[in-house]
Amino acid sequence: MSRLVTHTDLDGIVSGALIYAMHPFSDIEMTDYKWIDHKQANHRFRFLEDDTVVDLPMPDIDVRFWADHHPTGFRHSTPTYDYLYDQHAPSCARLIYDNFVRQHDHLKKYEGLVIDTDMVDSARYKTIDDVHDLSRYGVMLNLAIYVGPMDFNNRFMKPDLIRRIATEPWKQVLDNPLLHMMAEYNVEQHRVYEEDVKRYLRMEGNTVVQDTGGRRVKGSLSRFASFMHFPDSLYQLIIQKKYERYKLIFSENPFIYSHPRNVHLGEFAARLTPGGGGHKAIGQTKEIEPKEFPKKLRFVLDTLNSITSD
Numbered sequence: 434m435s436r437l438v439t440h441t442d443l444d445g446i447v448s449g450a451l452i453y454a455m456h457p458f459s460d461i462e463m464t465d466y467k468w469i470d471h472k473q474a475n476h477r478f479r480f481l482e483d484d485t486v487v488d489l490p491m492p493d494i495d496v497r498f499w500a501d502h503h504p505t506g507f508r509h510s511t512p513t514y515d516y517l518y519d520q521h522a523p524s525c526a527r528l529i530y531d532n533f534v535r536q537h538d539h540l541k542k543y544e545g546l547v548i549d550t551d552m553v554d555s556a557r558y559k560t561i562d563d564v565h566d567l568s569r570y571g572v573m574l575n576l577a578i579y580v581g582p583m584d585f586n587n588r589f590m591k592p593d594l595i596r597r598i599a600t601e602p603w604k605q606v607l608d609n610p611l612l613h614m615m616a617e618y619n620v621e622q623h624r625v626y627e628e629d630v631k632r633y634l635r636m637e638g639n640t641v642v643q644d645t646g647g648r649r650v651k652g653s654l655s656r657f658a659s660f661m662h663f664p665d666s667l668y669q670l671i672i673q674k675k676y677e678r679y680k681l682i683f684s685e686n687p688f689i690y691s692h693p694r695n696v697h698l699g700e701f702a703a704r705l706t707p708g709g710g711g712h713k714a715i716g717q718t719k720e721i722e723p724k725e726f727p728k729k730l731r732f733v734l735d736t737l738n739s740i741t742s743d
């Protein structure tokens with residue numbers, strides 16, 4: 434039995450579809466970092482020897498093939514099996530596409546989708562309107578997959594999309610009216626969030642801080658809401674509080690920074706709290722205990738505000 438294992442996000446879907454278009458699989462499994470790194474063995478995701486793994490960290494066993502672009506993905510000795518790894522690739526889909534398109538001419542038709550995936554996965558939108566530009570297939574798909582019960586989406590909807598994007602005319606697959614309605618619904622929910630979150634925003638230096646003190650914001654998380662209200666801020670810092678523990682999410686203002694910076698926010702998050710991570714332009718910590726929180730918060734803010742002065 435051959436199994437494709439991929440990440441539950443847009444990059445996971447497009448990476449999966451590219452691989453599937455070169456080699457069909459009998460089974461598709463979607464998973465996330467938290468299940469691969471889970472402390473308890475009985476909750477941990479189990480890889481199989483025959484797996485093809487994309488947009489996920491290096492498996493703990495030797496598999497058939499592995500591809501990733503997350504800086505925290507490469508973690509032990511160099512694999513002896515086929516693999517692709519480049520932490521500078523804007524998406525895993527890009528890494529796979531660029532590596533295989535010369536031998537597999539039929540991948541060329543996915544070029545537009547890969548360009549959208551680069552933009553979404555590395556949070557490098559050109560303008561604030563690109564975030565909700567439903568005329569771009571990748572953007573539309575990214576908004577649609579976060580609507581509905583996640584277990585259902587991960588087990589059925591996303592694997593089905595991968596299969597169909599790989600084997601049917603992909604634009605036709607994504608022109609599905611239901612998918613577009615789901616994307617529109619998510620945009621609506623983002624608008625509600627953007628309005629409600631206003632009262633929790635404050636500026637500290639060049640960083641817009643989103644601190645709800647554990648209170649719920651209406652709608653669904655719009656990652657760029659801070660920048661919609663403070664378009665001149667260079668960074669945003671979202672403070673999430675749950676059961677007296679804190680998580681920090683920080684990202685560049687992608688509408689100002691269109692070129693790479695010298696600090697990798699994902700690596701910074703991983704150094705700050707083991708198990709944290711992300712991409713160059715966005716970092717997320719693991720949970721922080723209350724007694725460590727004020728110091729770490731200060732450190733993150735000082736770091737963000739000093740990157741900008743170079």
Ligand SMILES: [Mn+2]
Binds near residue numbers: 445502524525554
């Ligand atoms: Mn990715």
